[in-house]
Amino acid sequence: MQELKTGGRLVDVVWRPPPIESERLLLRGREPEDAEAIFRYASDPDVTPYMAWEPSRSLADVWDFLDGVTAHNYEQEELDYALALRSAPEVLIGGVGVYWHPKQHRVMELGYVLSKDHWGQGYVPEAARALIQYAFRTTPVARIYAPIFAENSKSRRAAEKIGLRFEGVLRSAVEFRGQRRDEAIYAILRDENERSSERP
Numbered sequence: 001m002q003e004l005k006t007g008g009r010l011v012d013v014v015w016r017p018p019p020i021e022s023e024r025l026l027l028r029g030r031e032p033e034d035a036e037a038i039f040r041y042a043s044d045p046d047v048t049p050y051m052a053w054e055p056s057r058s059l060a061d062v063w064d065f066l067d068g069v070t071a072h073n074y075e076q077e078e079l080d081y082a083l084a085l086r087s088a089p090e091v092l093i094g095g096v097g098v099y100w101h102p103k104q105h106r107v108m109e110l111g112y113v114l115s116k117d118h119w120g121q122g123y124v125p126e127a128a129r130a131l132i133q134y135a136f137r138t139t140p141v142a143r144i145y146a147p148i149f150a151e152n153s154k155s156r157r158a159a160e161k162i163g164l165r166f167e168g169v170l171r172s173a174v175e176f177r178g179q180r181r182d183e184a185i186y187a188i189l190r191d192e193n194e195r196s197s198e199r200p
């Protein structure tokens with residue numbers, strides 16, 4: 001029986017990102033019931049070294065994330081999604097989102113993560129492609145970019161499969177867990193996306 005915290009800030013926020021379906025996947029809003037599934041990847045030492053957030057040590061950390069970051073994102077109506085298989089919509093297997101960064105320049109940052117037992121099946125490229133199409137269709141965004149720790153070859157390959165273009169490496173761009181890190185930048189522009197969707 002899943003331990004479920006009730007009364008957190010997330011349940012008071014009514015807005016959720018509109019669901020998006022792709023061939024195999026459902027992108028939907030995150031809910032308190034997702035906490036254990038989030039904990040599975042957010043505490044996995046094969047996943048967290050590549051993420052710009054601290055690993056979860058307990059379910060309490062995940063509740064803080066849901067009531068903090070997620071609730072805030074939904075208050076701001078950010079396209080911040082849980083990822084599930086269409087065949088099991090209630091089981092969260094990862095996350096994907098595009099976040100205004102900064103909105104004033106019509107730029108969004110793309111982020112994604114998948115639990116390890118679902119790697120290697122092209123799920124993140126499929127989900128991110130669907131989300132990028134949705135974002136270009138429903139918002140005025142001009143540029144969507146992904147900053148990726150340069151040594152994260154799986155994510156860099158996923159970015160290529162999504163259809164993002166490699167723009168270069170920002171050397172020593174961020175400091176995280178006491179270490180300077182290089183960031184590889186991948187991006188797609190609105191007109192590139194339009195040209196690629198026009199191709200037969």
Ligand SMILES: CC(C)(COP(=O)(O)OP(=O)(O)OC[C@H]1O[C@@H](n2cnc3c(N)ncnc32)[C@H](O)[C@@H]1OP(=O)(O)O)[C@@H](O)C(=O)NCCC(=O)NCCS
Binds near residue numbers: 114119153155161
């Ligand atoms: C990066 C990540 C999101 C890719 O998602 P995915 O749905 O597995 O993507 P794909 O199935 O298209 O795989 C992309 C590449 O990862 C590599 N890869 C996938 N599964 C792998 C596995 N089990 N072992 C080793 N490499 C693997 C392959 O190079 C693959 O490219 P290919 O399809 O040309 O062989 C996923 O590996 C992940 O969540 N990693 C940890 C968190 C992370 O790095 N997030 C991104 C932060 S910027």
